[in-house]
Amino acid sequence: MEKQKKPELLAPAGDMEKLKYALHYGADAVYCAGKKFGMRSNAGNFSMKELKEAADYAHSLGKRIYVTANIAAENEDMDELEDYLKALDRIGIDHLIAADPGIVYMIREVLPDMKISISTQANTKNYQSVRFWKKAGASRVVLARELGIDAVRRIIEENPDVEIEMFVHGAMCISHSGRCLLSNYMTGRDANKGDCAQPCRWKYKLVEEKRPDQAFPIEEDEHGTYIFNSKDLCLIEKIPELMDAGVSSFKIEGRMKSIYYVASVIHAYRQAIDMAAEGRLTEGAAAFLKRELEKVSHRDYTTAFYDRKSGAQDQNYGSSSYIRTCDYAGLVLDYDKKKELALIEQRNKIHSGDYLEVLRAGEEGFMKIPAAEIFDENFQPIEETPHAKMKYYLKCPEVRPMDILRKPEEG
Numbered sequence: 001m002e003k004q005k006k007p008e009l010l011a012p013a014g015d016m017e018k019l020k021y022a023l024h025y026g027a028d029a030v031y032c033a034g035k036k037f038g039m040r041s042n043a044g045n046f047s048m049k050e051l052k053e054a055a056d057y058a059h060s061l062g063k064r065i066y067v068t069a070n071i072a073a074e075n076e077d078m079d080e081l082e083d084y085l086k087a088l089d090r091i092g093i094d095h096l097i098a099a100d101p102g103i104v105y106m107i108r109e110v111l112p113d114m115k116i117s118i119s120t121q122a123n124t125k126n127y128q129s130v131r132f133w134k135k136a137g138a139s140r141v142v143l144a145r146e147l148g149i150d151a152v153r154r155i156i157e158e159n160p161d162v163e164i165e166m167f168v169h170g171a172m173c174i175s176h177s178g179r180c181l182l183s184n185y186m187t188g189r190d191a192n193k194g195d196c197a198q199p200c201r202w203k204y205k206l207v208e209e210k211r212p213d214q215a216f217p218i219e220e221d222e223h224g225t226y227i228f229n230s231k232d233l234c235l236i237e238k239i240p241e242l243m244d245a246g247v248s249s250f251k252i253e254g255r256m257k258s259i260y261y262v263a264s265v266i267h268a269y270r271q272a273i274d275m276a277a278e279g280r281l282t283e284g285a286a287a288f289l290k291r292e293l294e295k296v297s298h299r300d301y302t303t304a305f306y307d308r309k310s311g312a313q314d315q316n317y318g319s320s321s322y323i324r325t326c327d328y329a330g331l332v333l334d335y336d337k338k339k340e341l342a343l344i345e346q347r348n349k350i351h352s353g354d355y356l357e358v359l360r361a362g363e364e365g366f367m368k369i370p371a372a373e374i375f376d377e378n379f380q381p382i383e384e385t386p387h388a389k390m391k392y393y394l395k396c397p398e399v400r401p402m403d404i405l406r407k408p409e410e411g
C-alpha cells in the first residue's frame, strides 16, 4: 500500500520536563505558554529564558515549538503585548497561537513573518471563517471541537492552502469552544484569561429559593449529579479517516497532565499515525491503542461530535473522578548493564513480585518485566519502594533512560 503523508502530532508541554518527554515519545511539535497571554495560568508555564531553552531543545531535534497568546484580550493586555511578541520572535518560536482578532492583527503588524495559528478559542466552524483568518494572516486554523467529520472534510476541500489543526484527544469544556463564564461567575477566576477553576466538574444539587439550607439531589445516586461534566475526547480510532480528510495537525490537550499521561498519549497516537500511514492500523490495532489510552488517568471517553450530534451520552453524570487501568510506577533514570540494575525515580509504590509494563519511545506496544528484587539507594534489599519521587534500584532486564514503568491494577 502507498504510504500516506503524515500529519503533525502536536503535544502539550506544561513545563520543560514534560516537553522533553513529549518530544522523546514522538511528538513533532509542542505547544506551551509563556507567563502571560496563555489559557492555562495554572500550568507550569515558561519564563522567556525557559522558552528560549525549550525552543533550542526542540530545534536541536528538528522539531517545532508553538506558544499560545490566546486569551480574550482587554485594552491593558494589548499595551504589554508588542514587547512580548518581539521577545518571542527573537528566541525563534515557530508559531504563535492566537484567537483574539486584536492580537492576530498586532502579530501581523509587528512580526510580518511569524506564522499564526488561530486557536480553537476563535470557534472556527465553517470554510468562510477559515478564509477570513487566512486573509488576516493566519497560516493555520485550529477548528472548533464541535464539528463532525463531514464539516471538517468540506472546510479542508474549500481551503487547500490553509493548514487545519484538530484536537483529537483530551478534556473538553461543556461550553462552546471554551467560551465560558461559569468560573468567573462562581469564583471570580476568568476562564477566558486562562484561570478556570473548573466548576463544570463540581457536583450540584437543587435548592429552592426559600429553603436555602435544604439541598435536593437531582440525579439518581446519593452523590448528586455532575450536570456539566463532559467526557474526554478520544479520536484514536478515527485517525485514518482524519488523515484521509487532509487534517494537517493532530493536537493533544493537557498541559496540566503528568509526564506519564503526556508520554503515554503521545506514544499511542504516534503509533496510530505511523501505522495508518503504512496501512497497518487495523481495527484490532486501533482497539489495542484505545486500551493503552485507558491506562492513563482519564474520564470516560467519547468521540463527541465526530459523527453525530453531541448529547447526554457525552456527559458523565455519575462522577467527575478520573479512571485508569494502570498506575504510573516510575521513570527510568539509568541502567547498569553489568549489574542489570535500573535506577528508578518512583511515582507510585511497587512491591517485589509485581509485574511492570515498560513503555519505550519508538517501540510499538510495551514490554513486561518482573520486579523481582528491589534495593534502596544504599543497595539494601527492600520489599516495597519508598515514597514518591524517591530513587531506588530494580534488578531487571535491560531498560533505558526515559522508559516509563507502569503497574497494571491487577499486577
Ligand code: SF4
Pocket (backbone or CB within 6 Å): 172, 173, 174, 175, 178, 179, 180, 181, 182, 183, 191, 196, 197, 198, 199, 200, 201
Ligand atoms: S468551567 Fe468547565 S466548561 Fe467552563 S471553561 Fe472551565 S473547564 Fe471549560
